[in-house]
Amino acid sequence: MTEAQGMNNMGMNQAVVIGVGMTKFGKHLERSSQELAKEALDAALADAGIECSRIEAAFVANAAAGSIWGQENIRGQVFLKGSGLEGIPIINVENACASASTAFQLAVQAVMGGQYETVLAIGVEKMFHPDKRRTFRAFQGAVDIEELVSVPGGGMKDNQSMFMDIYASEAQRHMDLYGTKVETFAQIAVKNSRHGSLNPYAQYRTPQTLETVLQSRMISEPVTLLMCSPLSDGAAAAIISTERTARQLGKKPVFVSASVILSGDPQAIEQGISNTERATKKAYHQAGVTPEDLDLVELHDACAPGELWAYEHLGLCPPGEGAKLVESGATALGGTIPVNPSGGLISRGHPIGATGLAQIAEVVWQLRGEAGQRQVAGEPRVGLTHNGGGYLYGDTAVVSVHILTR
Amino acid sequence: MTEAQGMNNMGMNQAVVIGVGMTKFGKHLERSSQELAKEALDAALADAGIECSRIEAAFVANAAAGSIWGQENIRGQVFLKGSGLEGIPIINVENACASASTAFQLAVQAVMGGQYETVLAIGVEKMFHPDKRRTFRAFQGAVDIEELVSVPGGGMKDNQSMFMDIYASEAQRHMDLYGTKVETFAQIAVKNSRHGSLNPYAQYRTPQTLETVLQSRMISEPVTLLMCSPLSDGAAAAIISTERTARQLGKKPVFVSASVILSGDPQAIEQGISNTERATKKAYHQAGVTPEDLDLVELHDACAPGELWAYEHLGLCPPGEGAKLVESGATALGGTIPVNPSGGLISRGHPIGATGLAQIAEVVWQLRGEAGQRQVAGEPRVGLTHNGGGYLYGDTAVVSVHILTR
Numbered sequence: 001m002t003e004a005q006g007m008n009n010m011g012m013n014q015a016v017v018i019g020v021g022m023t024k025f026g027k028h029l030e031r032s033s034q035e036l037a038k039e040a041l042d043a044a045l046a047d048a049g050i051e052c053s054r055i056e057a058a059f060v061a062n063a064a065a066g067s068i069w070g071q072e073n074i075r076g077q078v079f080l081k082g083s084g085l086e087g088i089p090i091i092n093v094e095n096a097c098a099s100a101s102t103a104f105q106l107a108v109q110a111v112m113g114g115q116y117e118t119v120l121a122i123g124v125e126k127m128f129h130p131d132k133r134r135t136f137r138a139f140q141g142a143v144d145i146e147e148l149v150s151v152p153g154g155g156m157k158d159n160q161s162m163f164m165d166i167y168a169s170e171a172q173r174h175m176d177l178y179g180t181k182v183e184t185f186a187q188i189a190v191k192n193s194r195h196g197s198l199n200p201y202a203q204y205r206t207p208q209t210l211e212t213v214l215q216s217r218m219i220s221e222p223v224t225l226l227m228c229s230p231l232s233d234g235a236a237a238a239i240i241s242t243e244r245t246a247r248q249l250g251k252k253p254v255f256v257s258a259s260v261i262l263s264g265d266p267q268a269i270e271q272g273i274s275n276t277e278r279a280t281k282k283a284y285h286q287a288g289v290t291p292e293d294l295d296l297v298e299l300h301d302a303c304a305p306g307e308l309w310a311y312e313h314l315g316l317c318p319p320g321e322g323a324k325l326v327e328s329g330a331t332a333l334g335g336t337i338p339v340n341p342s343g344g345l346i347s348r349g350h351p352i353g354a355t356g357l358a359q360i361a362e363v364v365w366q367l368r369g370e371a372g373q374r375q376v377a378g379e380p381r382v383g384l385t386h387n388g389g390g391y392l393y394g395d396t397a398v399v400s401v402h403i404l405t406r
Numbered sequence: 407m408t409e410a411q412g413m414n415n416m417g418m419n420q421a422v423v424i425g426v427g428m429t430k431f432g433k434h435l436e437r438s439s440q441e442l443a444k445e446a447l448d449a450a451l452a453d454a455g456i457e458c459s460r461i462e463a464a465f466v467a468n469a470a471a472g473s474i475w476g477q478e479n480i481r482g483q484v485f486l487k488g489s490g491l492e493g494i495p496i497i498n499v500e501n502a503c504a505s506a507s508t509a510f511q512l513a514v515q516a517v518m519g520g521q522y523e524t525v526l527a528i529g530v531e532k533m534f535h536p537d538k539r540r541t542f543r544a545f546q547g548a549v550d551i552e553e554l555v556s557v558p559g560g561g562m563k564d565n566q567s568m569f570m571d572i573y574a575s576e577a578q579r580h581m582d583l584y585g586t587k588v589e590t591f592a593q594i595a596v597k598n599s600r601h602g603s604l605n606p607y608a609q610y611r612t613p614q615t616l617e618t619v620l621q622s623r624m625i626s627e628p629v630t631l632l633m634c635s636p637l638s639d640g641a642a643a644a645i646i647s648t649e650r651t652a653r654q655l656g657k658k659p660v661f662v663s664a665s666v667i668l669s670g671d672p673q674a675i676e677q678g679i680s681n682t683e684r685a686t687k688k689a690y691h692q693a694g695v696t697p698e699d700l701d702l703v704e705l706h707d708a709c710a711p712g713e714l715w716a717y718e719h720l721g722l723c724p725p726g727e728g729a730k731l732v733e734s735g736a737t738a739l740g741g742t743i744p745v746n747p748s749g750g751l752i753s754r755g756h757p758i759g760a761t762g763l764a765q766i767a768e769v770v771w772q773l774r775g776e777a778g779q780r781q782v783a784g785e786p787r788v789g790l791t792h793n794g795g796g797y798l799y800g801d802t803a804v805v806s807v808h809i810l811t812r
Contacts, residue, residue, distance in 0.1 A: 012520060032552070063479055066472040072547025073469055073502040074796035074803045077669050081550065081798070087671025087684075090804070091508055094498040096479040102497055106512065113519015114418060141478025144487065146438065263483050265493025278493075390480035392487070397480045398496070 019048025025349030096389030100356030101400030125351035171305035196343025203349030232349035295380030425454025431755030502795030506762030507806030531757035577711035602749025609755030638755035701786030
């Protein structure tokens with residue numbers, strides 16, 4: 001692979017995030033995808049301090065508008081109607097819950113490669129539908145459908161709970177192997193709810209307690225409702241350009257120091273190497289950093305045990321020591337390596353095709369010192385995003401890891 | 407826009423197509439998307455003379471597996487299961503009937519930008535479903551769904567005929583304005599059926615006559631069934647690399663001299679400038695050629711009047727003179743500018759997410775002199791592909807134009 005070398009080639013532009021923006025995540029039944037997209041876009045443009053006319057191409061992420069809304073095709077062209085961006089190249093990308101990170105990577109690579117000077121990556125998702133059956137369809141397509149329907153008792157009715165079953169069985173395994181307690185998972189949910197309570201963009205802003213988390217409805221033993229990410233609507237955007245443009249605009253540049261997307265490799269998985277481990281290792285190599293260099297992490301906590309699992313697979317702690325890391329308080333705001341200062345998927349919300357760009361927006365705000373009440377202390381310089389999607393070969397089908405630095 | 411300049415920057419790689427492959431297009435009810443993908447991929451690898459392990463990333467196009475098959479997400483990861491390409495970055499892209507051209511452009515740009523040395527673009531589509539209602543859904547999402555359902559009498563039942571209604575009204579307009587005759591449209595269908603009869607990959611290989619075309623079922627006055635592209639299953643692939651790699655492999659390089667994708671611009675459309683005209687002009691500029699330099703064209707003949715319309719919008723003849731061009735025989739094999747030597751969408755078939763790459767494959771074969779009985783005479787050097795998708799603002803929502811040269 002030449003990707004890693006490419007990042008350091010003299011001939012390549014360094015990609016810089018010059019603006020980010022997002023809507024509040026939540027239930028936006030009364031707002032169209034166009035309205036959500038325009039709000040995130042306009043916020044990113046205002047943040048960058050540029051006019052719409054500077055955007056030369058748009059990479060648009062969405063994962064469920066086909067199944068929920070019937071908008072199977074030209075989603076970006078439809079979402080961006082009336083935005084001022086009509087007429088440019090619009091590329092529609094999908095990678096399940098990692099769709100927005102995929103759009104971000106394409107935008108980054110287009111600037112690095114010199115195809116464009118300034119481009120947009122935007123993720124838009126409306127998961128709530130007046131007909132709830134349509135909302136449930138959102139989770140149907142993130143596995144191999146043919147395999148699913150061929151499994152006895154398998155079906156396509158409600159794959160959200162299927163995903164939670166997968167997380168629950170991983171959680172059980174961790175408990176069996178390492179003596180991890182359900183309270184530890186609950187503690188992660190409590191932490192993220194506290195972080196979310198400080199984030200005006202978060203869907204849920206009520207701090208939870210160990211009791212409320214543990215006593216909430218059991219979804220799949222040991223995973224309770226308040227350990228899970230919710231259904232969400234929302235949009236998030238980033239504008240990517242060159243360092244030259246960032247300096248002209250007088251913006252503090254936030255550099256994209258690593259940009260990795262990998263699909264699951266069944267051979268590696270069989271050897272016990274997760275897709276997250278492979279992608280993260282590659283990202284550390286590209287950026288020339290180690291886990292010790294990270295000042296904050298936004299990771300894919302589709303549910304609380306998934307966050308604990310990710311600590312170990314991102315190398316934030318050795319295998320089996322995720323619980324110790326949580327209990328030490330290291331991953332809470334004020335700790336040594338704050339994780340999901342935004343509230344994460346659990347509290348900020350998880351509009352699937354927008355999540356990856358909400359992670360990017362959070363890290364950009366944190367690196368600039370603009371994260372308000374949830375600001376990570378000590379002027380963070382290096383932030384990592386981890387975004388996963390789909391399920392194949394017994395592992396996350398797609399993992400994207402980005403490292404941003406200032 | 408820096409795209410055009412970028413193509414000519416000294417620092418950029420020239421993108422080269424080193425291998426192409428496709429399945430026969432047709433009705434493949436008994437074959438899975440994986441099988442179709444693998445056949446096209448393996449053919450492209452064999453054509454390039456490389457192993458699977460050389461492919462560093464895959465850009466996968468599909469437009470209808472969500473609505474038809476329920477495979478809404480991670481389509482590429484599912485289609486490429488068992489192909490040998492697991493574990494690499496897989497990017498799922500969609501742009502309605504221009505999806506495969508979009509995947510091709512991303513692959514080209516990734517090589518030009520130096521992100522990768524060798525990448526795959528592949529389009530896969532299975533439109534036939536045992537439940538025909540599912541097949542009809544394939545056309546639902548290529549317009550603004552919200553607009554469609556708000557139109558009195560509008561609906562989401564069968565948008566294929568809706569698209570044919572649009573083409574029919576364009577055809578009527580051309581007849582009214584320029585005195586074009588229905589026989590001229592039929593003549594285009596006859597030409598493409600004759601070309602298709604010479605193409606082993608074509609879905610339909612029976613040469614038609616003016617009588618059979620005119621007497622086939624009326625779809626939407628003046629468009630008859632045999633003037634329309636059919637439902638199709640199939641896959642098509644291209645492997646893109648650098649000139650250096652092409653030479654090492656001892657392949658005649660086929661260069662990507664222009665790569666354009668544009669979305670519809672309502673202001674330009676209002677001024678009477680079509681999306682096809684804008685995209686084509688930009689492509690000619692990138693490649694430094696004029697319509698007179700073209701030796702062959704593969705264009706988006708979703709139906710016969712669409713081909714005539716495209717002649718004029720691609721600049722193959724002045725406005726209003728499309729009929730004269732057809733009647734002169736210029737666009738038939740043996741003419742001065744053969745159009746759709748493959749048989750086009752009408753005869754080769756139109757598996758929507760694969761079509762753009764079938765066009766690329768045809769032009770590559772033609773430029774290499776490997777097109778067998780349908781070979782364009784005179785050692786062609788410059789070929790153009792024109793691929794359109796979706797419908798917005800009263801025009802094609804996405805247009806992609808590529809110019810390949812040797």
